Amino acid sequence: MNIATNNGLAVILGGGNGIGEATARLMQARGWQTAIADKDAEAADRVATDLGATGFEVDISSEASVAALASQVETTLGPVSALVVAAAVFQDIVPTEDLETEVWERILHTNLTGSFLANRIFGKAMLARRRGSIVNIASIAALGSMPAEAYGTSKAAVVHMTQNFAGEWGRSGIRVNAVSPGSTLVSRVARRLQTGRYASDPGDFTALGRIVQPNEVAEAIEFLASERASAITGVNLVVDAGWQVASTWSQFGGVRPAREPE
Template sequence: MVRDIAGEFQGHIAVVTGGASGIGEGCARRLAEGGAKVIVADINMKKAKEVAAAINGHAMEIDVSDDKAVEQFADACESDIGPVSSVVTSAGVLQPPLPPDELSLETWDRVMNIDFRGTYLTCRAFGPRMAKRGRGSIVTIASVTASLSVPLHSYAPAKSAVVSLTRTLAAEWGRSGVRINAISPGATWTAALEEAVAKGERNVKGLEEVSCMGRLLTTAEIGNAAAFLCSDQSSGITGIDLVVDAGWIAGGAWHAYSGIRPTRRNSDT
């Protein structure tokens, strides 16, 4: 049965940080399809305006690593547009897979500041407002690397911290009707991944190979998971890390044996 999603978020105001590209754009588009008025919040205003125009939303500028700017942004959202009921924190950057003696502290700090501190600042700005109103859902975008060992000594710990923060804040605001959950995507085809591949920092074949399903994720698949966690369909769920990874965690160790089995579908032979 196909579920009718139009109207699912009618009357809702949603903020998506990093909404101008990739996973954030996928989430913004999906929430808008469900009827939400979406605030596309990004440091890249040109792209934010393009996405906002396509989904009849609002584009607003934000640097999630700037505490004062994030507070002002939350004030502006609520005074200019209205009470925000859903937030997706997708603003983030990747990092090169370098050993610690080659990874500059500047890069290490930048990744921590945007990916972890930026997530905290966004939650800190919107969570208390939602708690006072007695309702709201926040979805943080972590990563499957939070649960794996990969050569990303700032990014992966930052994402583990996002998962931990999601749990601490779930208890902080749970009794006030605010739910907060993480999504941990596996490798998802976005501008950031494309750029890392172009620089030789990621290998598409390798990323596909480690997953049970033998493929990357689409931004729409992450958007669907975010919509589920923002909607009343997940009313009993808070503090979880929803892994959407095409089976990377489940399949990764198979390469120490004979590799993941090829398809048995008649149509693929």
């Protein structure tokens, strides 16, 4: 089935690399007009040039920067149909007792407050038109205990925030959803695999026996942003190759292929 269509204008925050870049490329291929915004202006411009789109610089931790982006996009490109908030910062894995307050505050401010600012600022224009879709990128770190205290907490709060916005804005025609990727083969993860920074391959703990590809997360994001998901709001769609359902099997020897029929 050909699902490419004229879907409107999508703004991808964090679109200069990783999941955001994969999403920008997929949405452009599916008929969206895209605006790629990133703190790394060169990365945003690189992706935008490849796609024949428009690149912008934005710091989602700054209310003034997000507001300026929203105004510039609406003025130069037109009304925004979809917003994807993929910009985030990560943390080094350290014991919680050694996690510095400054690191905690920086990660929560960028990942949580930044997502809030983007939702609120772009959402206001959507509310005025009574139409729009927002997809926030959370993480499987939001869904259970793991040694990423600040990052996991920030993403858990993003899921809760997403549900709140969805509940409040649904009668005004705005859908708000989240996607929680598992370990995804972006450049940061690839470097950790190559340098042995993981104790084991994250794919060993998934039902599918592999980690997630960026385009697989992008598929979920584009679906939720599109009218194909017109009755879906307030969900957190997990894209983790089955990590949640299989990770606890490690204490029983791990997941295994089904036995061949005799």
